[in-house]
Amino acid sequence: MNLAELSSVLAAEPKFRYAQINKALFQDYISAWDEASNLPKNLRDKLTAACPLEIEAQVFKTAGDSRSIKALITLADGEAIETVLIRQHGSQSKASPDVSGRNTVCVSSQVGCPLGCAFCATGAAGFRRNLTAEEIVEQVIFWARFLIMGMGEPFLNYAEFIKAVKFLNNPETLNIGARRLSVSTVGLTEGIKRLSGEKIQMNLAISLHAPNDALRRDLIPVAQKYPLREIFRAVDDYIRKTGRRVMFEYLMIKGVNDRDQEAEELAELMKKPLYLVNLIPYNATGKFRPSDRARIDAFKKILDKQGVPATVRLSFGAAIGAACGQLRGKLKKLNPSG
Numbered sequence: 001m002n003l004a005e006l007s008s009v010l011a012a013e014p015k016f017r018y019a020q021i022n023k024a025l026f027q028d029y030i031s032a033w034d035e036a037s038n039l040p041k042n043l044r045d046k047l048t049a050a051c052p053l054e055i056e057a058q059v060f061k062t063a064g065d066s067r068s069i070k071a072l073i074t075l076a077d078g079e080a081i082e083t084v085l086i087r088q089h090g091s092q093s094k095a096s097p098d099v100s101g102r103n104t105v106c107v108s109s110q111v112g113c114p115l116g117c118a119f120c121a122t123g124a125a126g127f128r129r130n131l132t133a134e135e136i137v138e139q140v141i142f143w144a145r146f147l148i149m150g151m152g153e154p155f156l157n158y159a160e161f162i163k164a165v166k167f168l169n170n171p172e173t174l175n176i177g178a179r180r181l182s183v184s185t186v187g188l189t190e191g192i193k194r195l196s197g198e199k200i201q202m203n204l205a206i207s208l209h210a211p212n213d214a215l216r217r218d219l220i221p222v223a224q225k226y227p228l229r230e231i232f233r234a235v236d237d238y239i240r241k242t243g244r245r246v247m248f249e250y251l252m253i254k255g256v257n258d259r260d261q262e263a264e265e266l267a268e269l270m271k272k273p274l275y276l277v278n279l280i281p282y283n284a285t286g287k288f289r290p291s292d293r294a295r296i297d298a299f300k301k302i303l304d305k306q307g308v309p310a311t312v313r314l315s316f317g318a319a320i321g322a323a324c325g326q327l328r329g330k331l332k333k334l335n336p337s338g
C-alpha cells in the first residue's frame with residue numbers, strides 16, 4: 001500500500017473526493033481502487049497507478065489455535081514485519097469481519113527492536129529501522145481492525161507511533177475509539193510523560209516482568225537507564241493527569257521471576273489505585289521456559305490475597321508462536337495466502 005501519493009493526485013480534484021476516499025479506504029476497506037465505484041473511472045486509474053492499495057502479506061494459521069491469525073507483511077523496501085489478529089468471538093467468514101470490538105490486533109512499531117530483552121525473539125534479532133505512521137496504520141487496515149503491540153518499542157519511535165494512533169482514532173478515517181487502543185512499553189519514562197500530555201485517552205501497558213531492579217536488569221538491558229522508581233513516578237503522574245488505569249504486564253518465566261517471593265514483592269509495588277497486573281504465560285523462544293499453570297495460579301493467589309487485581313492472559317500466542325518477533329524469526333508456513 002502506498003498512500004503517500006494520494007494528496008498529490010487529489011489536489012486536482014474537488015474537495016468532496018476526500019470524504020469519499022476516506023470512507024472507501026477506512027470504512028469500506030477497499031483493497032483495490034476499482035472497488036470504489038462512486039469514483040470516476042479515470043480517477044480510479046490514476047489512483048491505481050500512483051498509490052496502489054495492495055498489502056503484500058502472508059497469512060499463517062494453525063490447527064492448534066483457530067482464534068489467532070498472524071501475518072508477515074512485506075514493506076516497500078523488502079523488510080518484513082509481523083502483526084497478529086486475535087479473534088475473541090465471531091464468524092470465520094473473511095467476507096464479514098466482526099467489527100463489534102471483540103477482535104484484537106497486535107501491531108509492530110519498528111522492524112526489530114534495539115533493546116534486546118533476554119526473553120524476546122524480536123530483541124534477539126536486532127533492530128533494522130523505525131516504521132512510518134503509514135506502515136503502522138497499514139497493519140490495522142490489513143486486518144481491517146484493532147490494538148498496538150507487536151514488534152519494537154513504540155516510544156523509541158514516538159512521533160510515528162502517535163501519528164498512527166491519531167490516524168486510527170480520527171472519526172474521518174478508521175474511527176477506532178481511543179479506549180480500544182493500547183500501547184505497551186518496556187518502561188521508557190520520557191514516552192510515558194509525552195503520552196500523559198496527549199489529548200488522546202488510550203490505554204497504557206508497562207512491561208514490568210520483574211519486581212526489582214536487579215532481576216529486571218538481567219532481563220531488560222534498558223532497565224539500567226530506567227529504574228522502577230522512575231517508571232512508577234512517570235506512571236503515577238500519568239494517572240494523575242489522565243485518571244486512567246495502567247496495566248502492568250508480567251511474563252511468567254519458569255524459575256526466573258515466578259516464585260512466591262517475587263509475587264510478594266510484586267504485590268507490594270502494585271498496591272496502588274488504578275494499577276492492574278496482567279500475568280502473561282511466556283511463549284518459549286530461547287533459553288527460557290514458561291511457568292507451569294499451577295505456578296501461575298499460585299502466583300496469582302498471592303496477589304489476590306494482597307488485594308492486587310490480577311488477570312491471567314489467555315495463552316493465545318503459544319500455539320502459533322505469535323509472541324513478539326517469533327514469526328519473523330522463522331516458523332513453518334502453514335497457510336499462505338493474500
Ligand code: SAH
Pocket residue numbers: 113119120121149150151152153154184185186206207249251280281282283284285323324
Ligand atoms: N517493546 C514493547 C512492546 C512490544 S513487546 C514492550 O516491551 O512492551 C509486546 C509484549 O510482548 C511485551 O509485554 C513483551 O514483554 C511481550 N513478549 C516478548 N516476548 C514474549 C514471549 N516470548 N512470550 C510472551 N510475551 C512476550
Ligand code: SF4
Pocket residue numbers: 113114115116117120121122123124150151152153186207324
Ligand atoms: Fe524490544 Fe519489547 Fe522485545 Fe524488549 S520486549 S526487545 S522492548 S520488543
